[in-house]
Amino acid sequence: MEAIQINGLTKRYKDTVAVNGLSLCVHQGELFSLLGVNGAGKTTAIKMLACLTRPDGGDALLMGHSIITQPASVKALIGLSPQNTAVGPNLTVQENLALMCGIYGYDANKRAEKTEELVRTFHLESVLHKRAGKLSGGWQRRLSIAMALVGEPQVLFLDEPTLGLDVIARSELWDTIRTLKNKATIILTTHYMEEAEALSDRIGIMKAGRLIALGTAQALKEKAGADTFESAFIALVKEG
Amino acid sequence: MHVKAFAKRTLLEILRDPLLLVFGLGFPGALILLLTAIQSKVPAPIFALESITPGMTVFGLSFLTLFSATLVAKDRESTLLLRLYATPMRAQDFLLGYMLPMIPIALLQSAFCFLIGMLLGLKCSINMLWGLLFLLPIALFFIGLGLLFGSILTQKQVGGICGALLTNLTAWLSGVWIDLKLLGGAFEAVANALPFAHAATLEKMVFAGTFHGIVPHLLWVLCYTAAILVLATALFLRQMKRQ
Numbered sequence: 001m002e003a004i005q006i007n008g009l010t011k012r013y014k015d016t017v018a019v020n021g022l023s024l025c026v027h028q029g030e031l032f033s034l035l036g037v038n039g040a041g042k043t044t045a046i047k048m049l050a051c052l053t054r055p056d057g058g059d060a061l062l063m064g065h066s067i068i069t070q071p072a073s074v075k076a077l078i079g080l081s082p083q084n085t086a087v088g089p090n091l092t093v094q095e096n097l098a099l100m101c102g103i104y105g106y107d108a109n110k111r112a113e114k115t116e117e118l119v120r121t122f123h124l125e126s127v128l129h130k131r132a133g134k135l136s137g138g139w140q141r142r143l144s145i146a147m148a149l150v151g152e153p154q155v156l157f158l159d160e161p162t163l164g165l166d167v168i169a170r171s172e173l174w175d176t177i178r179t180l181k182n183k184a185t186i187i188l189t190t191h192y193m194e195e196a197e198a199l200s201d202r203i204g205i206m207k208a209g210r211l212i213a214l215g216t217a218q219a220l221k222e223k224a225g226a227d228t229f230e231s232a233f234i235a236l237v238k239e240g
Numbered sequence: 241m242h243v244k245a246f247a248k249r250t251l252l253e254i255l256r257d258p259l260l261l262v263f264g265l266g267f268p269g270a271l272i273l274l275l276t277a278i279q280s281k282v283p284a285p286i287f288a289l290e291s292i293t294p295g296m297t298v299f300g301l302s303f304l305t306l307f308s309a310t311l312v313a314k315d316r317e318s319t320l321l322l323r324l325y326a327t328p329m330r331a332q333d334f335l336l337g338y339m340l341p342m343i344p345i346a347l348l349q350s351a352f353c354f355l356i357g358m359l360l361g362l363k364c365s366i367n368m369l370w371g372l373l374f375l376l377p378i379a380l381f382f383i384g385l386g387l388l389f390g391s392i393l394t395q396k397q398v399g400g401i402c403g404a405l406l407t408n409l410t411a412w413l414s415g416v417w418i419d420l421k422l423l424g425g426a427f428e429a430v431a432n433a434l435p436f437a438h439a440a441t442l443e444k445m446v447f448a449g450t451f452h453g454i455v456p457h458l459l460w461v462l463c464y465t466a467a468i469l470v471l472a473t474a475l476f477l478r479q480m481k482r483q
Contacts, residue, residue: 050326051326052322052325052326072328075326075327075328076328078326079326080322080323080326081323082319082322082323083319084318084319085318085319086318086319086320086322086323087318087320088249088252088253088320089253089314089318090252090253090256090257091249091252091253095249095252098245099245099246099248099249100327101245102242102244102245102246102248103242103245103246103324103327103328103329104327104328105242131256144323147323148323151327157326
């Protein structure tokens, strides 16, 4: 079974078609990046897959569950780290994780176990009792991703996880994302070409709501006849 | 379980906001002190402790609107709500999680006003407990307003509408500071058409132990509370869909 099977997914906003007949398969355990210029439809596609926006056409199956007819089942198996940092600013790091544990209905033992595991994975020990709103952007992003993992998702959506971070914070977050590979299927959107190339198993490029290219970073470079992935992206988007 | 976790988070977010201490507890308490000092120099029945204390508990509740609207607007802007919409939480979990923690805050705020009143010489009575009980529908009205405004306004707009406009409306149209009959005319008619004056009168009557005659005021408050809660729920669900 594919982790995600998208068939003709479409979303319109008045006269604009934000996503236009998107069809795509993402394999289990894969880290799949969705690239595109602003307004390409990446975030809308993610919102539909996360059951936040109802499609106007098509459907998608996440681990076999339809986003149209089984949104509750889909929500139980996904995790989402939105584009902007989504943490409780007046709560400590520990309390933010406890909030998510409570939302997934964990008992005290499971809560302690899950918190410990995520604190270890994301190296949050030094900031555990600090309020999230007082942390740097890098720490907030780490917490944000850790919160998305509390529900032990089979599919994890990371919407521009390193946006606005400095080089060091971004590099550290890449290491963390690498450790998540194979634990869950990851769908990543980003504007950073080097990020997509460094992390992804496969990459899909969207333009004006349509998928215009799909493959590994190397395959896309070959397809565009470019030396660098950034040149390949530019060439493919201009052609498409 | 979802409600409990989300409600705990709401309570922590609000209790850790210094605005709560300054406006929620400090301001109504300071006003009781100030108006009692004025009353000692220039006696006016409206500023008597038996009148100003229950009146100020109603005025103080208007800050609940500011707190809850600010939190909802902030959550929307920070995309925390977006994250939570992608979890198994249902719409009713969000609504209850925002509203339930505000009730103990309302009771605490009102009890604090009573305490200030008692320190200034107000006699302690069982009617204070009744006063707290009858404050609940009034508190729900203001909490519902917070949910309503938080669902449609930005944080900045909430500051202006709930922090300045609503608190002033509550202050002037509740008759806590001024005798509405004295002004009469359109001002009194508007004040009587809105729930603020009925809420203040209800609380003053309960506080004085004159329970006969509270029904029209209670019904007025209950109708507004029900209408606001229905509207707030509809607008919250609308923004949830739009997210």
